[in-house]
Amino acid sequence: AQLALEKDYETHRDYETRYRVIMEAARDALVLVDVASGRIVDLNSSAAQILGAEADTLTGSAFTQEFEGRRRGEFIEGLVLAAGDEASGPVLVKTRRGKLDVTLHPIVFRAAGDKSLLCRIESTKSAETVAAELS
Amino acid sequence: AQLALEKDYETHRDYETRYRVIMEAARDALVLVDVASGRIVDLNSSAAQILGAEADTLTGSAFTQEFEGRRRGEFIEGLVLAAGDEASGPVLVKTRRGKLDVTLHPIVFRAAGDKSLLCRIESTKSAETVAAELS
Numbered sequence: 001a002q003l004a005l006e007k008d009y010e011t012h013r014d015y016e017t018r019y020r021v022i023m024e025a026a027r028d029a030l031v032l033v034d035v036a037s038g039r040i041v042d043l044n045s046s047a048a049q050i051l052g053a054e055a056d057t058l059t060g061s062a063f064t065q066e067f068e069g070r071r072r073g074e075f076i077e078g079l080v081l082a083a084g085d086e087a088s089g090p091v092l093v094k095t096r097r098g099k100l101d102v103t104l105h106p107i108v109f110r111a112a113g114d115k116s117l118l119c120r121i122e123s124t125k126s127a128e129t130v131a132a133e134l135s
Numbered sequence: 136a137q138l139a140l141e142k143d144y145e146t147h148r149d150y151e152t153r154y155r156v157i158m159e160a161a162r163d164a165l166v167l168v169d170v171a172s173g174r175i176v177d178l179n180s181s182a183a184q185i186l187g188a189e190a191d192t193l194t195g196s197a198f199t200q201e202f203e204g205r206r207r208g209e210f211i212e213g214l215v216l217a218a219g220d221e222a223s224g225p226v227l228v229k230t231r232r233g234k235l236d237v238t239l240h241p242i243v244f245r246a247a248g249d250k251s252l253l254c255r256i257e258s259t260k261s262a263e264t265v266a267a268e269l270s
Contacts, residue, residue, distance in 0.1 A: 015151040017246040111152040
């Protein structure tokens, strides 16, 4: 059993590395939020840039506080509901630090028993929006 | 030691889940390639779509064979070199199945001792390219 566990351990170390490489390689702004506490578990540098602070400062802080006029309970709950409902579309918010209009595209998943949210943050005036408007 | 290993195991199970969620949540087309064998270790559905086959079919197959007129040794080696050289820019290739012109943006990393490549595949006529051309 010890050996099997060690082999698994190797494999999972591998996933940690892959996870970190992909977080930074993706051009999407990605934030991971723990649903129970509402705190930011991890985020990539694109997301930190949009939120207007260093990733180190943001990790562990309340996700809700990064947006204007939102209350924690209903905000996080709203994201969980939006994630489960294809028809609801993205959630529109304004960042607190930079006053940027952005959309949040949430996905809910479970890891190690805890409910987590992965939010893709999209600046509403991205190159893609511009291209879509022009097409 | 057993207990510590089990706790780590939990944590790393977590990373596997996060890795899988992010692979699919990212809008970027991402392919993971083992450098030694040149084979596709994993890819997301955006990447499978660009390469023109099912992800299941592509997983485990030779990455080089997905592109026209490329030889394995020099192709994979070229991607590793391009990854290490900021100035070299992306690698231009044509997909074998769909004859699409795409660029490969490689990153090299080590996981569990093996050298791996993460390639972001970008269709040369993406919305972003169009927006960049228009701006």
